[in-house]
Amino acid sequence: MRLRKTILLVAVAGMMAGCTSTGGVRQPSAPETVAPEKALVLPPPGGPSIVSVVERKRGNGVEQTISLFTSSSVPGQNSLKVQFFGASGANPGVGNAGFSKINESGIAREVARSAPGVPMKTSATFLQNAYGPFGYASGRSRAGDTCVYAWQQIRSSTAANTQARNFGMIQLRLRLCDARASERQLLGIVYGYTVTGTFDGEVWNPYGNPPPADVALGRTGAPIYPDEGGYRPSPMPIGYEPAPAIVTRPRAAVRSASTAQPAQGVAPVPAPIGPRVPLPGEAPQTSAKPVAAVAPIEQSVRAIGVTVPSPDCIGDAAMTAACRR
Numbered sequence: 001m002r003l004r005k006t007i008l009l010v011a012v013a014g015m016m017a018g019c020t021s022t023g024g025v026r027q028p029s030a031p032e033t034v035a036p037e038k039a040l041v042l043p044p045p046g047g048p049s050i051v052s053v054v055e056r057k058r059g060n061g062v063e064q065t066i067s068l069f070t071s072s073s074v075p076g077q078n079s080l081k082v083q084f085f086g087a088s089g090a091n092p093g094v095g096n097a098g099f100s101k102i103n104e105s106g107i108a109r110e111v112a113r114s115a116p117g118v119p120m121k122t123s124a125t126f127l128q129n130a131y132g133p134f135g136y137a138s139g140r141s142r143a144g145d146t147c148v149y150a151w152q153q154i155r156s157s158t159a160a161n162t163q164a165r166n167f168g169m170i171q172l173r174l175r176l177c178d179a180r181a182s183e184r185q186l187l188g189i190v191y192g193y194t195v196t197g198t199f200d201g202e203v204w205n206p207y208g209n210p211p212p213a214d215v216a217l218g219r220t221g222a223p224i225y226p227d228e229g230g231y232r233p234s235p236m237p238i239g240y241e242p243a244p245a246i247v248t249r250p251r252a253a254v255r256s257a258s259t260a261q262p263a264q265g266v267a268p269v270p271a272p273i274g275p276r277v278p279l280p281g282e283a284p285q286t287s288a289k290p291v292a293a294v295a296p297i298e299q300s301v302r303a304i305g306v307t308v309p310s311p312d313c314i315g316d317a318a319m320t321a322a323c324r325r
Contacts, residue, residue: 031054047188048078050066051067060085061084061085063097067079073141074116074145074147080174101153110151114149118147119140132154134150134190136148145178146177146182147175151174152190169206174193
């Protein structure tokens with residue numbers, strides 16, 4: 001008897017729960033496309049444009065894959081991937097994302113997958129941008145495309161973490177391949193991108209305490225000059241433009257001076273007038289060739305119709321008549 005009552009109570013409770021349910025449809029947490037202006041990291045002005053932004057919310061942060069404009073024959077899409085790791089439970093109902101520190105073996109696998117068929121070489125040079133140190137690998141494909149894969153972890157120092165603050169962390173990955181840009185031009189994107197995302201609360205600040213002012217400010221004997229080539233080094237150029245195409249022009253055939261013919265419609269160069277002046281050390285010419293050069297002058301004068309009288313023909317009428325003959 002008691003068993004029947006228990007079964008009836010459970011059935012009634014189930015019916016009441018079914019009646020109170022709204023029956024709404026909900027979508028589980030999944031990646032979604034957001035507007036480009038909501039990207040957590042923006043490329044520099046003049047850099048590759050944003051094509052799309054795919055965002056995935058995690059229980060302890062947010063992930064975004066920012067697809068960038070690609071002009072390359074290397075398989076794959078230029079992209080900027082960013083991960084924000086903060087407090088657990090930031091997005092209720094969503095699982096946390098596990099993270100690990102950047103290590104050599106993990107980066108080697110990422111580099112190999114970033115540009116298939118391109119021999120990538122990791123740089124051993126220490127570099128850093130406005131957010132701290134970063135590393136990168138570069139290579140060139142058989143078609144001549146340049147590829148760069150860069151990685152960076154933004155996190156405060158261990159000393160700052162012991163003060164119960166600055167616990168947040170940001171990890172970035174940048175993949176760029178271009179058919180015309182050089183390695184240095186692509187590397188300029190790493191120096192120029194801007195992290196626009198932030199954490200709620202000072203406890204999760206990933207940048208640590210702000211650095212102190214320069215010790216040279218206000219100190220005697222430490223002059224500071226303008227930026228153009230003076231005290232401060234000029235920054236690395238940001239962004240890149242495709243190199244202009246090389247235009248080849250056919251070389252004109254060279255003709256000798258003896259066979260050269262003047263073009264149609266172009267007047268020939270007139271012969272020089274007057275005697276030829278000998279070069280230093282050259283024997284003077286005594287031929288009668290200069291006399292022949294006078295003929296063009298007399299012809300030109302007669303064509304105009306002006307006759308210049310001799311001084312002997314001026315003043316005497318008889319001499320004037322004789323000169324006219």
